[in-house]
Amino acid sequence: MSLKNAILVLLEGKPGTGYDLAQRFRGGIGQFWTASHQQIYQELKTLGQDGLVEFELQEQASRPDRKHYRITAPGRAALKDWLQATWKPERLNSAALVRIYAAYLADQGPVLAEIERNLEENRAKLDEYLAQEASHLARTGRTSRRQALVYVSLRFGIRHLRNWLELLAEVRALLTEGRVPDRPA
Amino acid sequence: MSLKNAILVLLEGKPGTGYDLAQRFRGGIGQFWTASHQQIYQELKTLGQDGLVEFELQEQASRPDRKHYRITAPGRAALKDWLQATWKPERLNSAALVRIYAAYLADQGPVLAEIERNLEENRAKLDEYLAQEASHLARTGRTSRRQALVYVSLRFGIRHLRNWLELLAEVRALLTEGRVPDRPA
DNA sequence: CAAGGATATGCAATATATTGCATATGGAGA
């Protein structure tokens, strides 16, 4: 249900091929929704059958042909309906948090290795996000509602990464030195 | 893959029925992994066939019979292996964040209503978590590694909720007053 | 007394996601 709508959001922003969409799912909205190319192509097909998107075939001599998709009027209407519907409770599933929660059952070595790796990864991603934030803040003049929402979402992403980094640091301190945080979060 | 391991974690902590597990998925580990009872019963069946859990039938005169499950030695081994394996990248999917990201395409009324509702909900949950945190901090004496990990995970949950509350407040300020945050996150 | 919630388990159909494979070409680098 939401993959469908995430795709509509992307196409509303800008038409493109399935391949394009797969790329765009790696930044921006990709912070909050991701999908593999197999899923995307399948979903585009379904959306096409339902008339929510349409495509134009671009034949290319060299590369494989491209299907350039765009959202249709019914697609826009369906998206708007979804955006205005009541949110259903989300189930959050994080295997990493389950592993941390139960880390006392495991040998420390491999767990600590993963924690280090994730600290690195998240630090790198945080730097990226911070750079994006800086460019938002540097922008002078009026901001559109759309840009503002992108910005506010980015801020959520930044705080989310910081939260992860803090967790990982606390878990590392716990596993290596037995140190337990003594002040409220 | 992870539902399986989440169940093993729960049963490692304490044996119980499918119904018990469904309840336990609402607190503690349920912050990070949730599952419906249908999924749980199905998974317990599979785990039983694989020999990772076993059950004892408790016949009850009044209520329906209960299957009291416990983890087996192979189950513990499988869980340990999983805990020590490399983490694969997680896909995070939040329909609510997609909706916020694209809120500029919707009428404000219904969106703001959902935001209010979620502010309420998250505030209530935060209070719960804070109470749990307080009781952790009040506990004197040595803490086991296990308790410490539960505590550290709880702290993550608290910060996560605060992050959501901040996002929702920022989105509300944006939609109602057009106010865009002017300081870094 | 009637209605609804908690306890307790499950099937079946559908929807959604993952994994593995397949195809085809241009360009970059070893």
Add this chain to the structure above:
DNA sequence: TCTCCATATGCAATATATTGCATATCCTTG
């Protein structure tokens, strides 16, 4: 030149999750 990567799309099998239904009883509340 050979290999790998980016571009571009897709099928098929399997795995996982959701939705709707079904059953049965006790206890509480109106």
